[in-house]
Amino acid sequence: MSLKEEIRAHYFHGHEIYMRHISVDCVIFGFHNNELKVLLLKAGYANKWALPGGFILKDEHMDQSAERILKMRTGLDEIYLHQFYVFSDPDRSTKKINQQFLKNIGMTAEKSWMFERFITVGYSALVDFTKVTPVPDNISDACEWFAISEIPELILDHKKILDIALDNLRLELNFRPVGYNLLSKKFTMPELQKLYETILNKKLDRRNFQRKIETTGILKRLNETKKGVAHKAPFYYKFDLAKYEKALKAGLGFEL
């Protein structure tokens, strides 16, 4: 099938395999060089950028749809991906942008399931930047990382979706562990603190941070210090994975 045929099939027959009215949008955060980034697709037809997204197959669990989308755009699987909010404004105007897209490739349609109202479920993941190979979908021109401080103009309500994902990620630092998959297997306390500071976009008190994170019990201190540090070489830590997994599910009282 040519790209045009693929698109035609999607607009005229997509509703035969996907559920109507519901889509999934993924906010994929990456951490690299002490910077928080997000993965975006270039929506050339709108001269804007977009979050990676897609639809739910008729017999598919929504979580699987999100995992499928994440896998296609990043090559990653087995990532802690979770829904964070449903966006249901009746004025999301998905019809307009779809018509614009078709017009741009010289196609028109009177009627399509893609012109109907969509409620979208936001999923969010925090992934290892270095392990991702960004792959655009067939209607986008590129797939690239953007620093949180340098987000370009986004289509639809995607800026709002990103903002709420970010608020949610920051809020989650209070009750879910982060860091596994983002830091090396062993890491120092300053490295872990830097991760928290980057996500929160603020400085944290060193002693307070150490005391609080140690109280959670998710860390194991190794009997080994970092080499090549001038003085007061910091100890290495690793995550206690059983406790980490448990805290992911049960929550973690952790006031920052």
Added chain:
Amino acid sequence: MSLKEEIRAHYFHGHEIYMRHISVDCVIFGFHNNELKVLLLKAGYANKWALPGGFILKDEHMDQSAERILKMRTGLDEIYLHQFYVFSDPDRSTKKINQQFLKNIGMTAEKSWMFERFITVGYSALVDFTKVTPVPDNISDACEWFAISEIPELILDHKKILDIALDNLRLELNFRPVGYNLLSKKFTMPELQKLYETILNKKLDRRNFQRKIETTGILKRLNETKKGVAHKAPFYYKFDLAKYEKALKAGLGFEL
């Protein structure tokens, strides 16, 4: 319209006014006599109970649908109602229970939008028990409060929805204030602590609790103590509403 005509119209023409495939289920928690309760509908056709729920009008924001449902079942509005999770298992079997319901009232249908797959969004609210007048919907036999410890058998995945709402409510105590609308305008520290203990279903240390909740800044201590208490009369407090509202939105670091 007779009830039967109403039901027929819903099954055969409901999709003309509601969105397909998406429903809303509400977990309404009430606090009364130091007990946490939940509002349920008697689904006589299944010999089980059910969460209050409904559908999204074609031009309605999903939050409005949930508010509309809450209002119909409880008479309440302007309640802090929020989405907490989307339930999307493709095996939710809504078809079966709808066929069972129709059969029970001597109706059949070959095809109905109600037999299609539904993804449901869970909304949760914590309301003042004494202000609620429970009203069943037109397919239910009763609307009643049940203590969390005495939940009867529920239809579909409603037990799972309730469990996750409860987990979520407990987790939220770590980062959102509760109590406004549930306690009197002025209340003592032991009364507030009791509310937290009831929701968490565990005892909390008195001093720790007081110190932590005061640190959040959402309380104002009044210059007045509770009368008629034998000794060490406790001070009254009230919520600082501006800070309370702000904390509802921005979160609250509060480790219990």
